Amino acid sequence: MDKQVQETFRPRIEARLAEIAATLASTKEDTEAIAPDVAIGRLSRLDSMQMQQMALGMQSRMREEVKQLKEALRRIDFGRYGTCDLCRQDIPMERLEFQPDATVCVACLRRASRR
Ligand SMILES: [Zn+2]
Structure with a gap:
């Protein structure tokens, strides 16, 4: 792929990284330890623990995406x-636009997932 074409994806990847960084920063407090005095009833404590679990799951997915995107920048x-x-x-442009951190083409992805 042309170096020039490759470079057109750099700002997109950087924009996505900035978006993730902002989201991670805004959900940071959701995953901080829940102080016992914050939750009044048993139910609300359960609720906040559930929220925390969801936020943690989302954060780990985002951190994984950050890794992939940084790898894409190195590429x-x-x-x-x-x-x-x-x-x-x-890799076709349409695929990269949909998934900028893709490292294999769709045909190879299908072959790999059949194994
Ligand atoms: Zn391939």
């Missing part, structure tokens, strides 16, 4: 972005 740096890891063909 741009090395000029390897947009090339399938398995068959070395260009």
Whole structure:
């Protein structure tokens, strides 16, 4: 894939990273330990623990995405972005627009998931 074309994905990836950073910052307090005096009844404590679990799940998914996106930026740096890891063909632009951190093409993904 052309280096120039690869570079067009950099701002998109950086925008997504900024979006995730903002979300992580805003949900930070949701996952901080629940003080016993915060929840008055047993039910509300249960509620806040459930909320905390949900927030933790979302945060770990986002951290995983951050890892993938940073890896994608490195691929741009090395000029390897947009090339399938398995068959070395260009990954179609539509796929990269949908999933900018994709490292394999759809055909290879299907082959891999059938194994
Ligand atoms: Zn492939």
